[in-house]
Amino acid sequence: MSGVLIAEMADKALKLRIPLNVQLDLTYRCNERCVHCYLDHHDHGEMTTAEIKDLLEQMAEAGVFYLTISGGEILMRRDFFEILEYARELTFCVKLKTNGILIRKKEADRIKALGVESVQISIYSHVPAVHDAITKLPGSLRQSIEAVRRLRAHGIHVVMANVLMTQNAHDYAGVRALAAELGAQFILDPTITPMMDGDRSILSLNVDENALREVFRNEALVGGNVEEFCAPPQGPDEDTLDMLPCSAGHTACYVSPYGDVYPCVQFPLPSGNVRRTKFLDIWRDSPQLEEVRSITLRDMPSCSKCAHGGTCTRCPGLAFLEGNMRGPSTQDCEKSFARTGIPSVNLASRKSAMAGLVQIQSAPAMATAASA
Secondary structure, three states: OOHHHHHHHHHHHHHHOOOOEEEEEOOOOOOOOOOOOOOOOOOOOOOOHHHHHHHHHHHHHHOOOEEEEEOOOHHHOOOHHHHHHHHHHOOOEEEEEEOOOOOOHHHHHHHHHOOOOEEEEEOOOOOHHHHHHHHOOOOHHHHHHHHHHHHHHOOOOEEEEEEOOHHHOOOHHHHHHHHHHHOOEEEEEOOOOOOOOOOOHHHHHOOOHHHHHHHHOOHHHHOOOHHHHOOOOOOOOHHHHOOOOOOEOOOEEEEOOOOEEEOEOOEOOOOOEOOOOOHHHHHHHOHHHHHHHOOOHHHOOOHHHOOOOOOOOOOHHHHHHHOOOOOOOHHHHHHHHHHHOOOOHHHHHHHHHHHHHHHHHHHHHHHHHHHO
16 A cells, blocks of 8 residues: 555544554463563453454444554464454454464464464564563574564565664664565664553663664664754744644554553553443543543643654653653653754753752752861
């Protein structure tokens, strides 16, 4: 499908308030225990096969076109292929996210036969010791790469996703080369997501400013002119102030294994549950989704006044997890600073506050020294 057609579909979906994209997590259970994972891997009562099929019917009726099936590890569900087959019968364009470990020849054959659009597999390093230390599963890199080879042998589009963190900060070039060798697409994600319950401790895995700056000055990764990409921001104009933050809640949403609906998997604002309310009713009438839809850049006190306002990759979900969906996402502020060398309003304010705190803390010591 051409980029122009996709853009036209998204624009029309926005005007008609159609949930064009939905990510459905079938399970949070997983055979890996990745150090950066934001999920609780226990089963707290997943939707049954019948419930998921009914949900898929409701989504089809609501106008969903793209369906991303994810987890956890999707193949931990014994009914996975039954669900996938039903989704394809309903003519969803299906994308899968998996670690690939359970994809053998039989599974690859069936994925091909069902006409899946793409399969995303996370590869954290081209070095087995590094990748396996992140997943905490010995041999996981070898098994995931075998899955990539099987899928590519069928001509299936495979995306190798590399999440950047302290443990693999210098390995993305090796993963990118491996993807090229295997005929897979490579994507790099420089963001560690807080736990869905709000626990932010795993953010310590985020790489530092120097590592981010190295990424943003790599022409092969930014996909264009580095000087232009890293140029100083001009600040938002009037049109930019009326921009929507992202597609979350506007043309996209997320459904958990327990039927909870959120604007996005990175935006865990509870907005309804399909076990109690029809999907389309939640999409149309949820007060939480209505609030998300009401927010433009103009409504954000800090970001609307920031030079980065029109170019920042600000995620409203990350801002929500910081405590205010209308506020800045510090992680995205840090990325903007690493890219341009210019601090955001948020970072400048934090730096000023920290400087004031240091002065306050040092004042008693200075007074003591003077009296002595």
